[in-house]
Amino acid sequence: xxxxxxxxxxxxxAQGLDRVADIKIAAGMLVALGDGIDGEFxxxxxxxxxATGKLVVPGLIDVHCHLRExxxxxxxxxxxxxxxxxxxxxxxxxAMPNTHPVCDSRPNVxxxxxxxxxxxxxxxxxxxxxxxxxxxQELTEMxxxxxxxxxxxxxxxxxxxxxxxxxxxxxxxxxxxxxISSHCEDRELAGDGVMHEGYWSTVxxxxxxxxxxxxxxxxxxxxLANSVDAPVHIAHVSTAGTVELIRVARSHGIDVTxxxxxxxLGLTDVAVExxxxxxxVNPPLRTETDRQALKSGLADGTLTILATDHAxxxxxxxxxxxxxxxxxxxxxxxxxxxxxxxxxxxxxxPVHDLVAALTCNPARRFGLPGGTLAVGEPxxxxxxxxxxxxxxxxxHWQSKGRNNPFTGWHLRSWPVVTIVGGQVVMRxxxxxx
Amino acid sequence: MKWQRKDLLGIRGINREEIISILDTxxxxxxxxxREIKKVPTLRGKSVVCLFYEPSTRTRxxxxxxxxxxxxxxxxxxxxxxxxTKGESLIDTGKTIEAMGVDIVVLRHWAxxxxxxxxxxxxxxxxxxxxxxxxxPTQALLDLFTIxxxxxxxxxxxxxxxxxxxxxxxxxxxxxxxxxMGAKVRVCGPATLLPPEIAALGVQVFTRVEEALxxxxxxxxxxxxxxxxxxxxxxxxxxxxxxxxxxxxxLRLCRSDVLVLHPGPMNxxxxxxxxxxxxxxxxxxEQVTNGVAVRMAVLYLMxxxxxxxxxx
Numbered sequence: 001x002x003x004x005x006x007x008x009x010x011x012x013x014a015q016g017l018d019r020v021a022d023i024k025i026a027a028g029m030l031v032a033l034g035d036g037i038d039g040e041f042x043x044x045x046x047x048x049x050x051a052t053g054k055l056v057v058p059g060l061i062d063v064h065c066h067l068r069e070x071x072x073x074x075x076x077x078x079x080x081x082x083x084x085x086x087x088x089x090x091x092x093x094x095a096m097p098n099t100h101p102v103c104d105s106r107p108n109v110x111x112x113x114x115x116x117x118x119x120x121x122x123x124x125x126x127x128x129x130x131x132x133x134x135x136x137q138e139l140t141e142m143x144x145x146x147x148x149x150x151x152x153x154x155x156x157x158x159x160x161x162x163x164x165x166x167x168x169x170x171x172x173x174x175x176x177x178x179x180i181s182s183h184c185e186d187r188e189l190a191g192d193g194v195m196h197e198g199y200w201s202t203v204x205x206x207x208x209x210x211x212x213x214x215x216x217x218x219x220x221x222x223x224l225a226n227s228v229d230a231p232v233h234i235a236h237v238s239t240a241g242t243v244e245l246i247r248v249a250r251s252h253g254i255d256v257t258x259x260x261x262x263x264x265l266g267l268t269d270v271a272v273e274x275x276x277x278x279x280x281v282n283p284p285l286r287t288e289t290d291r292q293a294l295k296s297g298l299a300d301g302t303l304t305i306l307a308t309d310h311a312x313x314x315x316x317x318x319x320x321x322x323x324x325x326x327x328x329x330x331x332x333x334x335x336x337x338x339x340x341x342x343x344x345x346x347x348x349x350p351v352h353d354l355v356a357a358l359t360c361n362p363a364r365r366f367g368l369p370g371g372t373l374a375v376g377e378p379x380x381x382x383x384x385x386x387x388x389x390x391x392x393x394x395x396h397w398q399s400k401g402r403n404n405p406f407t408g409w410h411l412r413s414w415p416v417v418t419i420v421g422g423q424v425v426m427r428x429x430x431x432x433x
Numbered sequence: 434m435k436w437q438r439k440d441l442l443g444i445r446g447i448n449r450e451e452i453i454s455i456l457d458t459x460x461x462x463x464x465x466x467x468r469e470i471k472k473v474p475t476l477r478g479k480s481v482v483c484l485f486y487e488p489s490t491r492t493r494x495x496x497x498x499x500x501x502x503x504x505x506x507x508x509x510x511x512x513x514x515x516x517x518t519k520g521e522s523l524i525d526t527g528k529t530i531e532a533m534g535v536d537i538v539v540l541r542h543w544a545x546x547x548x549x550x551x552x553x554x555x556x557x558x559x560x561x562x563x564x565x566x567x568x569x570p571t572q573a574l575l576d577l578f579t580i581x582x583x584x585x586x587x588x589x590x591x592x593x594x595x596x597x598x599x600x601x602x603x604x605x606x607x608x609x610x611x612x613x614m615g616a617k618v619r620v621c622g623p624a625t626l627l628p629p630e631i632a633a634l635g636v637q638v639f640t641r642v643e644e645a646l647x648x649x650x651x652x653x654x655x656x657x658x659x660x661x662x663x664x665x666x667x668x669x670x671x672x673x674x675x676x677x678x679x680x681x682x683x684l685r686l687c688r689s690d691v692l693v694l695h696p697g698p699m700n701x702x703x704x705x706x707x708x709x710x711x712x713x714x715x716x717x718x719e720q721v722t723n724g725v726a727v728r729m730a731v732l733y734l735m736x737x738x739x740x741x742x743x744x745x
């Protein structure tokens with residue numbers, strides 16, 4: 001009862017591997033990787049995945065998504081969110097804590113892990129809140145959260161407004177060995193903005209969130225992290241200024257990383273013309289200059305992680321006046337082809353680096369298992385067909401959230417097989433199980 | 434010229450010929466307003482709903498009378514006395530109204546883009562009667578009509594829009610309309626009330642009112658929303674008035690035949706001095722009259738009418 005993946009281009013940046021090879025999976029583990037191991041294939045009992053012309057990569061890891069459970073089950077559940085992940089080629093997702101209640105104490109972590117064990121199709125790693133209720137006032141019991149299974153801390157969805165609290169959090173979290181993922185936004189500067197402040201906010205008469213509202217907070221958190229010698233991860237980097245701040249900080253040896261979403265690479269604020277709230281997201285879609293800066297930041301290694309910020313909402317929530325519709329884009333199912341289109345096709349990132357930004361880089365930064373195809377490890381594997389073409393639509397769509405601005409786009413290069421712990425959970429674009 | 438669009442959501446994207454068509458159609462409409470019996474059968478059997486999510490006297494009354502003078506059936510819905518207060522969404526309210534057989538929905542809403550949202554979900558025609566800080570197309574059309582009537586042309590005129598540009602839908606619609614018609618547009622206001630990259634809309638930007646008024650043919654004074662001061666966007670009404678209020682002294686910087694417009698309601702003594710508002714150079718009441726005529730023209734064209742035959 002083994003599973004063979006035959007003839008694919010195996011790309012595992014963690015091992016510096018990029019060559020055509022076969023893979024054998026048995027008892028949930030990756031047991032062999034090499035040439036000609038398909039000689040052991042027994043058609044009577046074994047399963048074969050023909051991967052010639054395809055990419056075989058470590059299961060993709062998303063360090064930033066919103067599964068909405070508990071409290072937002074009309075928008076998404078662990079079951080539907082992990083099915084969406086599987087369809088998107090992800091074998092593990094980090095669930096942000098801005099649920100209701102906020103994941104700020106052990107029972108909430110236990111609940112999420114129990115739900116994941118019961119209904120999750122891919123691995124779910126809880127992110128714990130930085131502050132109780134994510135209210136920005138008192139630190140959570142970070143040690144207990146870490147022991148319960150939290151892999152990182154974040155008040156994502158909103159910033160930690162007070163610099164003093166953030167500094168304490170960065171300092172205290174060091175003891176847990178868990179990183180802080182910071183939603184950087186100065187809320188006084190962002191005000192009641194609903195899109196990027198610039199030409200299009202002026203034309204559309206929508207309140208703008210200036211780029212500097214993000215950058216002031218990024219600068220603050222970099223300085224705070226440096227002041228207590230702690231690492232910090234900047235969630236959803238969206239502006240050219242942020243990229244430059246991270247670039248300079250890293251050149252000074254400050255331990256800061258940043259992640260980029262598919263929508264900030266694929267879209268700009270032009271998309272808001274027409275007032276479709278499906279384009280409403282925080283941080284907002286920025287300008288072409290920002291978009292190009294994100295690409296440059298990825299190309300020169302300033303930004304090393306790609307993460308979806310999957311934020312599903314119901315259509316009822318989204319089909320409202322732009323100013324009052326909620327922020328968020330449901331991006332798990334379209335992440336890979338959008339990254340491919342924006343980064344690989346124009347030659348900004350080699351495939352190898354794209355894979356790294358979705359596997360070993362996030363795994364290392366967040367201390368997660370996986371992110372490699374090393375023999376002896378649990379078999380989390382994704383097969384990508386770079387020739388597969390598909391128009392984004394609702395047939396086979398898994399997320400409850402249909403708030404995806406790439407709807408109707410014809411994209412090439414899609415995940416075609418997702419394997420979690422040796423189990424095939426998606427094959428030929430269909431989720432299994 | 435026949436109106437080709439389903440809706441009137443904004444002036445941006447409307448071309449010069451369409452604007453001229455509306456303005457030309459409004460000329461005979463204005464004649465109707467001077468008749469003893471102000472009633473033409475043009476829209477008999479058509480229904481118009483004025484759906485207002487913001488308080489409004491002049492725009493709502495103007496649309497309502499415009500429709501009535503053309504024999505359409507009209508209904509007004511304001512949010513304080515409707516199912517909106519029960520939490521019904523704009524889309525559901527729109528679909529409910531549509532199900533009653535409405536031809537045109539005139540929407541005033543506090544949210545930018547509300548008319549776009551409604552138009553995507555109902556088959557009825559939608560006229561934007563002001564959405565947030567986005568657009569107020571019929572206001573711009575009546576301003577253009579008034580300027581053209583007084584000046585005989587729009588092309589080549591210098592028009593200064595003075596005040597809170599940031600939050601003003603009137604400013605945006607006027608900018609699109611005036612630039613489409615070949616006027617030179619200047620905007621002037623406190624730096625904190627000028628939206629970013631406004632110059633990219635094809636206007637000159639000023640923060641010194643004296644420079645903005647120099648040689649102007651038309652000054653369109655915007656209403657100052659007094660709550661902007663409470664939000665800290667400028668330090669005081671007093672300083673605003675001192676720096677940007679249109680008074681007789683500043684008026685002398687304009688061309689001698691300057692025309693002063695104000696979309697109303699006015700804060701006399703704040704953005705405009707009382708004696709300026711009352712002066713012959715001001716056409717503020719005429720704007721109101723022209724507003725009815727322009728809205729009659731818009732309703733008529735949108736219901737399939739063409740340039741002639743409207744008022745028999």
